[in-house]
Structures are given as C-alpha cells and as structure tokens.
Amino acid sequence: MMEIKNKIAESGLITIDLEDYFPKEAIIAFDIKPLLFKELILKEKDFRLALKTQNWVEFSDKTIAIFCSSDAILPQWSFMLITQYLLPFTNKIYYGNPKIVAQNLLLDNINKINIESFTNQKVVIKGCSQETLSSAAYIEISKKLMPYVASLFFGEPCSTVPVYKKKK
Numbered sequence: 001m002m003e004i005k006n007k008i009a010e011s012g013l014i015t016i017d018l019e020d021y022f023p024k025e026a027i028i029a030f031d032i033k034p035l036l037f038k039e040l041i042l043k044e045k046d047f048r049l050a051l052k053t054q055n056w057v058e059f060s061d062k063t064i065a066i067f068c069s070s071d072a073i074l075p076q077w078s079f080m081l082i083t084q085y086l087l088p089f090t091n092k093i094y095y096g097n098p099k100i101v102a103q104n105l106l107l108d109n110i111n112k113i114n115i116e117s118f119t120n121q122k123v124v125i126k127g128c129s130q131e132t133l134s135s136a137a138y139i140e141i142s143k144k145l146m147p148y149v150a151s152l153f154f155g156e157p158c159s160t161v162p163v164y165k166k167k168k
Contacts, residue, residue, distance in 0.1 A: 012121070012122055013122050013123070013124050013153070013157050013160075014117075014118065014121050014122065014123045014124070015123075015124050015125075015126055015157055016123060016124070016125050016126065016141065017126040017129070018106070018110070018125065018126065018129065018133050018137050018138070018141060019126070019129040019130060019131050019133070021106055021109040021110050021113070021137075022102065022105075022106050022109075022131050022133075023063065023102055023105040023106065023109070025062075025063050025092075026062070026063070027063045027064075027065050027098040027101050027102055027105075028059060028062045028063065028064050028065065028098075029065050029067070029097065029098050030059075030064050030065065030066045030067070030082065030086075031067060031068065031069050032066070032067070032068040032072070032074065032078065032082070033068050033069045033070045033072070035047055035050040035051070036068075036070065036072055039070050039072070040070055040071070040072045041072065042072065042074055042075065042078055047078065047081075048081070051081060051082065051085050054085065056085050056086065056088070056089050057089065059086055059089045059090055060089045060090065061089070061090055062089075062090055062092065063090070063092040063094070063101070063105075064086055064090060064092060064093045064094065065094055065095075065096055065097055065098040065100070065101040066079060066082055066083075066093065066094070066095055066096075067095065067096055067097045067100075069097075079095065103134050103136065103137070106133070106134075106137050107136060107137060107140050110137060110140045110141050110144060111140065111144065113141075113144060115144060115145060115148050118145055118148055118149050119148045119149070120148070120149070120150045120166075121149055121150060122149070122150055122151045122153070123145055123149045123151070123152050123153070124152075124153040124154070124155060124156070124157055124160050125138065125141055125142075125152070125153070125154050125163075126155075126156065127154055127155040127156060128156065138154075142163070142164070146164050149164070149166070150165070150166050151164060151165045151166065152164040152165075
C-alpha cells in the first residue's frame with residue numbers, strides 16, 4: 001500500500017493571513033456633515049452648540065473615524081474641537097471614513113508583527129480573505145518580511161506565486 005504524503009505540511013511554509021491583523025473592533029463613524037449649515041458651511045457658533053448637545057457617552061471606549069461626507073471646506077480647528085469632546089470617552093480617534101481608518105489600523109498592526117519567528121523561513125501571504133484588503137497591506141507586509149525571510153509567496157499553500165527569494 002502506498003503512503004499518502006501531505007507535501008504542503010512537509011513544505012515548511014508558514015502562512016500569514018493578513019485578515020488576522022484587521023482591526024477586530026467596530027469603527028464608529030463621526031460624520032461632520034449633519035453639523036453644518038445646509039450640510040456645507042461651518043458656522044462656528046452653531047457648530048459649537050451642536051457639539052455641546054451631542055451625546056458623547058455613546059462613543060465610550062469605541063474607535064472613532066472623524067470625516068465629512070460632503071465637500072465642505074473645514075478649518076483644522078473643527079477636528080481639534082471634536083477631539084476635545086471625544087477624549088474623555090475614548091482616545092481611539094482617527095481621521096478618515098471608517099474604511100480608511102480600518103486600513104490604517106491594519107497597517108499599524110502589520111508594523112507591530114514580531115518578525116523574528118519568520119527569519120530565514122518560507123512564508124506565504126494568504127491570498128483569499130473575507131475582508132477587502134488594500135494593496136497597501138501587501139506592500140507593508142512585503143517591506144516588513146523581505147529583509148528577513150528566505151522566500152516570500154502569495155496565495156494558498158497548495159498554489160503559491162513566488163514573490164521573493166533571498167539571494168545567497
């Protein structure tokens with residue numbers, strides 16, 4: 001009887017699923033547009049009043065994405081003022097819509113990876129995921145790993161695309 005070998009298990013490939021580094025927490029949108037006059041113009045007095053009457057408790061311990069979904073031109077201090085109101089409830093405050101904030105948090109998480117365990121290893125970056133990952137995530141993981149790994153692949157362990165091999 002012929003022995004069946006699992007060549008993938010024997011290959012020594014280490015798989016990294018970038019989805020594991022995607023932020024787990026929900027990102028709450030704080031859209032400035034409803035606080036603007038005709039959803040386009042920041043009137044300081046009205047804006048300050050709207051911020052004072054906002055229920056800030058709902059943002060407790062949440063990750064907040066501050067952005068404006070209209071084409072309004074906003075002064076920089078408006079973002080600072082919103083931050084002042086949010087800080088007593090959370091310090092996870094970011095600029096951008098929730099999708100942009102999620103991608104930036106993903107990049108931060110990639111940069112926190114301890115690469116020592118990948119030194120001189122064959123690594124495959126998983127290609128399929130439930131989340132939509134930006135090309136920036138693949139660039140960031142490549143920059144992080146290439147100086148250390150023996151080889152880097154993209155895809156699934158059963159079907160990889162070679163990306164990098166360390167020169168000897």
